[in-house]
Amino acid sequence: MRWLFAAIFLVISIHHVSPTVVRGGAVLPAAAFLSPAYYHKSCPNLESIIDQKMRAWLKRDYTMAASIIRLHFHDCAVRGCDASVLLNHPGSERAAEASKTLRGFSLIDEIKAEVEKQCPKTVSCADILTAAARDATVLAGGPFWEVPFGRRDGRISLAREANSVPQGHENITQLLGLFDKLGLTFVDLVVLSGSHTIGRCSCHAIKQRLYNFTGSGMADPSMNANYVNVLKKQCRSDGSYVNLDFWTPRKFDTAYYRNLEKKMGLLSTDQLLHSDMRTGSVASLMGSQPELFTTQFAASMVKLGNANVLTRKEGEVRFKCSSLNSY
Numbered sequence: 001m002r003w004l005f006a007a008i009f010l011v012i013s014i015h016h017v018s019p020t021v022v023r024g025g026a027v028l029p030a031a032a033f034l035s036p037a038y039y040h041k042s043c044p045n046l047e048s049i050i051d052q053k054m055r056a057w058l059k060r061d062y063t064m065a066a067s068i069i070r071l072h073f074h075d076c077a078v079r080g081c082d083a084s085v086l087l088n089h090p091g092s093e094r095a096a097e098a099s100k101t102l103r104g105f106s107l108i109d110e111i112k113a114e115v116e117k118q119c120p121k122t123v124s125c126a127d128i129l130t131a132a133a134r135d136a137t138v139l140a141g142g143p144f145w146e147v148p149f150g151r152r153d154g155r156i157s158l159a160r161e162a163n164s165v166p167q168g169h170e171n172i173t174q175l176l177g178l179f180d181k182l183g184l185t186f187v188d189l190v191v192l193s194g195s196h197t198i199g200r201c202s203c204h205a206i207k208q209r210l211y212n213f214t215g216s217g218m219a220d221p222s223m224n225a226n227y228v229n230v231l232k233k234q235c236r237s238d239g240s241y242v243n244l245d246f247w248t249p250r251k252f253d254t255a256y257y258r259n260l261e262k263k264m265g266l267l268s269t270d271q272l273l274h275s276d277m278r279t280g281s282v283a284s285l286m287g288s289q290p291e292l293f294t295t296q297f298a299a300s301m302v303k304l305g306n307a308n309v310l311t312r313k314e315g316e317v318r319f320k321c322s323s324l325n326s327y
Contacts, residue, residue, distance in 0.1 A: 029306070030306075030308070030309050030310070030311050031148065031306035031309055033150055033311040033312060034148035034149060034150040034151065034306065034309065034311065035148055035149065035150060036146040036147065036148050036149065038127075038148070038149035038150040039119070039122070039123060039127075039149055042119060042122050043115065043118065043119035043122050043123050045118055045119075046115060046119065046123055046127075046131070046149075047131060047147075049111065049114050049115055049118065050111055050115075050128065050131050050132055050135055051135050053107065053110055053111045053114065054068075054107075054111075054132060054135040054136060054139060055139065057107050057110075058136075058139050062140075062250060063199070063200060064103065064104060064107060064136070065136040065137070065139055065140040065198060065199075066136075066140070066195070066198045066199025066200070066244075067102070067103035067104045067199070068104045068107065068108075068129075068132050068133055068136040069133050069136050069137060069195050069198075069199075070102065070103075070104075070195075070199065071085065071102055071103070071104045071105075071108075071129065071133075072129050072130060072132070072133035072304075072305070073133075073165075073192070073195075073304065074093075074099065074102060074162070074165050075126070075129060076182065076304050076305065076307045076308075077164065077165045077166075077178065077182065078093055078161045078162055078164060078165060079154055079156065079161065079308065080154075080182070080307050080308025080309055080310070081126050081129075081130055081151060081304070081305055081306070081307055081308070081309050082126050082151065082152070082153055082154030082308075082309065082310050082315060083124065083125035083126040083128075083129055083151075083153045083154065083318065083321060084153075084154045084156060084157040085099065085102070085157070085162075086105065086108060086125055086129070086321040086322060087157040087321075087322060087323065087324065088105075088322040088323065089157070089323070091158065091159050092157040092158070092159060093157045093158065093159060093161060093162040094157070095159050096159035096160070096162035096163065097159075097163075098162045098163050098165055098167060099159075099162050099165075101202055101205075104132075105321075105322070107132070108125065108128060108129055108132060108321055109320075109321055109322065111128050111132065112125060112128055112320065112321045115128065116319065120319075121317060121319060122317065123149075123317065124151050124152055124153045124315075124317045124318065125153050125318050125321035126151035126152065126153050126154075126309070126310075127147075127149045127150070127151050128321070130147055130149075130151065130305040131147045131149075133301070133305070134147050134301065137195075137252065137297075137301070140198050140250075140251075140252045141251055141252035141253070142252035142294065142297065143294040143295070143297055143298040144298070145298035145299075145301060145302055147302075147305065148302070148305075148306065150311055150312075151309045151310060151311065151315075152309075152310040152311060152312070152314050152315030152316060152317065153310070153315050153316050153317060153318045153321075154310055154315050155315060155316065155324055164178065166178065166269060167205070168201070168205055168206075168267035168268065168269050168270075169208075169267075169268055169269065170269055171272065172269075172272050172273070172276040172278060172279060175189055175269060176189060176278070182304065182307040182308065183303065183306075183307055183308070184300070184303055184304065184307070186278055186279055186282065187282055187296070187300070188300040188303060188304070189273070189279065190273055190279050190282040190283050190286060191282075191286065191293065191296045191297050191300045192297070192300050192301070192304060193256075193269070193270060193273055194254070194256050194257065194286060194293060194297060195297075196244040196245065196256050196266070196267070196270060197244070197245050197248070197251070197252055197253055197254070197255060197256040198244070198245065198249060198250065198251070198252055199243075199244050199249075200241040200242060200243055200244060200249075201241065201242060201243075201244055201266055201267065202238065202239065202240070202241055203231075203234070203235035203237065203238055203239070203240045203241065203242060204238035204239070205267070206231065206235070206242070206266060206267065207235070207238060209223060209268060210228060210231055210232055210235065220268065222263060222268070222271050222275065223263055223264075223265075223271070224262055224263040224264050227246070227262075227263070227264045230246075231266075242266065243266075244256070244266050244267075244270075245259060246259060246264055246266075247259065253290065254286060254287050254288075254289075254290045254293050256270075256287075257274075257283050257284070257286045257287030257293075258287045260273060260274035260283055260287070261274060261284070261287065
């Protein structure tokens with residue numbers, strides 16, 4: 001019965017969209033103007049370019065897959081998926097304290113430069129980042145999905161707004177509130193958190209959980225004691241990194257959810273997904289149904305990539321992802 005209810009929730013999560021008013025009084029989601037065929041004529045080699053660049057980078061540094069997925073989320077979490085996180089100027093999202101551990105900017109710039117050579121002034125940075133996140137997932141062993149294209153790049157990027165992106169210490173209510181603003185549900189929260197099956201985290205981000213949880217001078221009691229001891233040995237300095245998934249950090253799988261059952265969620269936000277009654281049953285379901293997880297992950301990533309997008313005459317197509325166009 002629990003599986004049936006969860007399956008119903010999954011269907012609901014796929015079809016939840018936020019509307020916008022368009023010409024003629026009709027109400028359509030902005031994402032309705034996106035299409036996988038958007039660049040078929042204007043830039044037919046786009047996806048091949050992105051795939052080739054991603055493969056080359058990941059061959060040198062496999063950790064870049066998780067970094068690109070994270071960069072995409074940070075972009076979409078602020079003002080929607082408009083490449084605002086890529087803008088590099090004083091006071092931008094990229095310059096914020098919350099963004100200092102983000103990586104992958106050079107990779108996106110490299111992809112953009114090649115795309116500009118073949119299809120000048122055509123493809124937005126927002127579309128490139130969204131497709132790169134899909135390819136990063138696939139190359140890490142995760143599912144494939146068709147990316148609908150047609151996003152425009154935003155012109156506003158503010159450091160203070162980057163603070164709204166989760167940093168790993170929020171409660172479930174706060175996370176659900178953020179996801180709701182993006183048109184995403186509690187199912188999407190649990191499923192997209194599953195991207196932590198790959199990637200790393202700085203020891204600085206978990207220091208309080210290991211040594212002084214809520215000012216107690218002790219480790220977070222929701223963590224497995226043996227896991228705490230291992231992490232303390234790995235975290236010799238705040239600048240060190242540890243894997244988000246202790247067991248299979250290079251494999252895109254459901255071990256992340258099984259770790260939560262063992263009290264081995266690295267971030268407190270991870271562990272809370274298992275213990276909170278609003279998300280716990282879905283987290284358990286994802287851990288026991290790998291095929292369901294990959295299917296729903298693809299669907300939730302499409303929803304994330306469509307969040308509050310700019311289309312048609314909104315925004316611009318940047319010629320360089322790090323700076324606004326000059327007019």
